[in-house]
Amino acid sequence: MANRAKATIFDIAREAGVSKSTVSLVLQGSGLIRPETASKVRKAIEDVGYVYNRGAANLRKAHSNVIGMVINDLTNPFFAELAVGMERVFQSAGIVPFIANTAENPVRQEEVLKSLMEQGVAGLIVSPARGTTPGAFRRIETAGLPVVFAMRRLPESRIPVIAPDNHRGAYLATAHLIGKGHRRLVFFGGSSDLVVYHERLGGFREACETQGISDRDTLVVEGETSRRGGIACLETALAMAEPPTAALCFNDAVAFGAMLALRKRGLEPGVDFAIVGFDDVAEAEHYMPALTSVAVDSAGLGERAAHVMLKMIQSRTTRAEDHIGAVNLVVRESCGPDRRIRNRAAGSGGAA
Amino acid sequence: MANRAKATIFDIAREAGVSKSTVSLVLQGSGLIRPETASKVRKAIEDVGYVYNRGAANLRKAHSNVIGMVINDLTNPFFAELAVGMERVFQSAGIVPFIANTAENPVRQEEVLKSLMEQGVAGLIVSPARGTTPGAFRRIETAGLPVVFAMRRLPESRIPVIAPDNHRGAYLATAHLIGKGHRRLVFFGGSSDLVVYHERLGGFREACETQGISDRDTLVVEGETSRRGGIACLETALAMAEPPTAALCFNDAVAFGAMLALRKRGLEPGVDFAIVGFDDVAEAEHYMPALTSVAVDSAGLGERAAHVMLKMIQSRTTRAEDHIGAVNLVVRESCGPDRRIRNRAAGSGGAA
DNA sequence: TTGATTTATTGGAACGTTCCATTTAGTAGC
DNA sequence: GCTACTAAATGGAACGTTCCAATAAATCAA
Known part of the structure; x- marks a missing residue:
């Protein structure tokens, strides 16, 4: 069995006593052969x-x-979920998705994209690395290869984007905190080189304005988008003269970090300080206390991105509509009312 | 710029006024051209x-x-880490790793492997899906393609394996619990269709035997290898007549579940019941209480697997030595001594 | 100057498939 | 028994590279 040199359709043809063309037809499942x-x-x-x-x-x-x-x-379960969602739909379309990780490194990303193109992929779904230069996708665009961005967008690109409604999510979460009676709010984590950051921060700010929280009572603490970053943010915030009583965090990792830091100081998250996360990763539900968070359905967005890509390939176009996914606030235990001014709050739905 | 039909080396040749061969040489960085x-x-x-x-x-x-x-x-950070470790070494070797997820589904795995082979990969690093049939890699082996298994092994295969020393890890963890004075021990989670399960359970059993814990005082509760599974395991164990006081969990997810379930019953993990996890995922360190766990260095194993693969490709062989990675027990706060028999314990290193 | 040697470049065949146009065999109509 | 058609199978060219052997140009030794 199985010679050293790998077999070709000619070998099969000889073995079966037919021509190479017949073999090819069989391989393609043509109905023409007996x-x-x-x-x-x-x-x-x-x-x-x-x-x-x-x-x-x-x-x-x-x-x-x-x-x-x-x-x-890839080590962020949030993005892993996205990948898994995409895989589901590609699989049923007979398409094989190859995943490559850029580890948030634009240079690595460049290599990976190049390699993928050389391999002759039919399309690309990309969650761009932080710090991606605007021109990074020019080559690909001029090659006429369909691309869609998932989760993140580039500042001035015409490439279609599939992403959650970050602005609205942040707005909802902030409004919820304000509804609970909080009057001094802080936004934790993230940094301004990410478009997502501005979207989420924008939602936070709009909610504050709309609901009559003055600029002087809102605070923004940039930081790493990790547990560690969350810890640092909380330390910074509590060191202030008039510290906030509630935080909207850039993502759940930051929120977990903040909760950890609270505990370390003997404060109980959800009682002494309200925390809301973003992304609603699986862990949020199981945390202690369970984390209130903005659910973005990343697997669903992955599926969506895959569908858009499929359609682009099919219709041989490189254009598509953006898709902004609905978000919803999942209220759990990490954000009770402001204890110190409980009486002042007109409070919408106020169990402690 | 950039015509519709994609450019070939002939187009370049024409443009540059040379022959296609010259272009090819340039592409390969040959030193022969001026x-x-x-x-x-x-x-x-x-x-x-x-x-x-x-x-x-x-x-x-x-x-x-x-x-x-x-x-x-891929959604398990433990495996994602593995992938990231591999990527690091391949990158510096000018090799592009394409990742595919099987979602623990052998059928999907078959498809993915087929596709990868058709794509002409130089080698395969696989963490096989649960329930992989013994023959699943026959085709690949007869094709003479180098394969290495990472993290998991198949029952009777001759394919080289890179994995942590599960037996020893479980032994160490169990011995630690016994050293803390625990006398009724339980093994939580996992199921017997995984070789890893038997390895870890084996270490657990050996430690019990060696240290004089009778069979009657050890318990094994199979279950999902997830938080949910951990919750279920704990419920089962505590419902027994003479419940255990300490658990070694199949992995950290199970351990988190078990700790959650303890809390729900008003018991404090590490004080009222000792929990040890396995894998030492990033989260373990940040949990409340911080989880004692067996660190396996999955990124390191990933790097190792990549190196082995590189060597196999280079020497055109399909054989390689197994590599069993060192493990070590990271003691944190989730496993204090048995409270009820504290006096009986000769206790090695016994802060509560 | 001539032949030998080196350096730079080139054309052609090969790789394993698909697709098209053609051939061959088989069937129906008359 | 002939033509007209359909069904099944086939050979050849093409796809975009690499590799080898061959050529052309430049340099050197005598």
Whole structure:
């Protein structure tokens, strides 16, 4: 069985006593060949341990069946979820997604994109690394390859974007805190080189304005988007003269960090200080106390992105509509009312 | 710029006024071409927006520069870490790893492996899905493609394995619990269709035997390897007539679940009941209480697996030594001594 | 000057497939 | 028995590279 040199359709042809063209037809599941011939060929394929050479095929065929998925941080379950969502729909479309991780490194991203293109992918779904230069996708665009951005967008690009409604999510969360009676609010974590940051911060600010919280009572503490960053943010905030009583965090990791830091100081999250997260990762529900967070349905967005990509490939276009996914605030235990001014609050739905 | 039909080396050749062979040589960085000619060619490449067709190249070249990484569950940060470790070393070797997720589904795994082979990968690093049939890798083996298993092994396979020393890890953890004075121990989570399960359970059992804990005082509760599974395990264990006082959990997720369930019953993990996890994911350190766990260094194992693969490719072999990675127990706060029999314990290192 | 040697460049065949146009065999109509 | 058609199978060219052997140009030794 299985010679050293790998088998080709010619070997199969010889084995089955037909021509290479017939083998090719069988491989493609053409209805033109007689069933008996087909099964004879299929047996030969099995016997010689043949493996299809897609590279050779793509030389003649219009499009390949692989699409590339470029993710900025696979170790963040939030993005991993996104990838998994995409995979679900591609799988049922007979497309194989290859995932590559850029580890938030634009140089690495460049390499990965290049490699994916050379491999002849039919399309690209990208969650761009922080610090991606505006021109990074020019090559790809001029090559006419369909691309969609997921979760993140680039400042001035015309590439379609699939992302959650960050502004609204932040607005809802902030409004909730204000409704609970909080009057001194802080936004924790993130940094301004991310478009998402501005979107979320924008929602936070709008809610404050709308609901009559003055600028002097809102605070913004930038920081790493990690547990560690959250810890640092909380320390900073509580060191202030008139510290805030509630925080909207850039994401759940920051929120977990903040809660940790509260505990360390003997404060109880949700009682002594209200915390709201963003993304609603699986862990949020199981935390102690369970974290109130803005659910963005990343798997759903992944599916959406995959569908958009499928449609783009099918209609051979490189344009598509943006899709802003609905978000909703999942209220759990991490954000009770402001204890010190409980009486002042007209309070919408106020269990402690 | 950039015509519709994609540019080939012929287009570049015309543009630069040289032959296709010269262009090919430049592309490969051959030292044979005059520097001025080379830069002329490079300019042309830039001008026409050329993208290299690796499929065509692989038709003639011996080996491709992509290796496939097949992961059973990308949403588990533990495996994501593994992937990231591998990526680090491949990157510096000029190899592009494509990651594919099987979502613990053997059928999906089959598809993914097939696709990767068709793509002409140079090798495969696989963390096999639960329930993988013994024959699943026969095709690949007869094709002479180098494969290494990471983290998990298949019952009777000759494919090299890179994995942590599960037995020893479990032994260490169990011995630690016994040293703390616990006499009724339980093993939480996992199921017997995983080789890893038997390894870890084996370490647990050996420690119990060696240290004189009778079979009657040890308990095994199978369950999902998730938070949910951990919750269920704890409920089962505490419902018993003479419940255990300490648990070794199959992995950290199970441990988190168990701690959650303890809290729900008003019991304090680490004080009223000792919990040890396995894997030492990032979260373990930040939990409340911080989780004692067996650190396996998954990123390090990933790097190791990548190195082994590199060596296999280089020496054109399909054999390699197994590598069992060192583990160590990271003691934190989740496993104090048995309160009820504190006096009986000779106790090695016994802060509550 | 001539032949030998080195340096730079080139054309052609090959890689494993698909697709098209053609051939061959089989069936129906008359 | 002939033509007209359909169904099944086939050979050849093409896809975009790499590699090898061959050429052309430049340099050197005598």
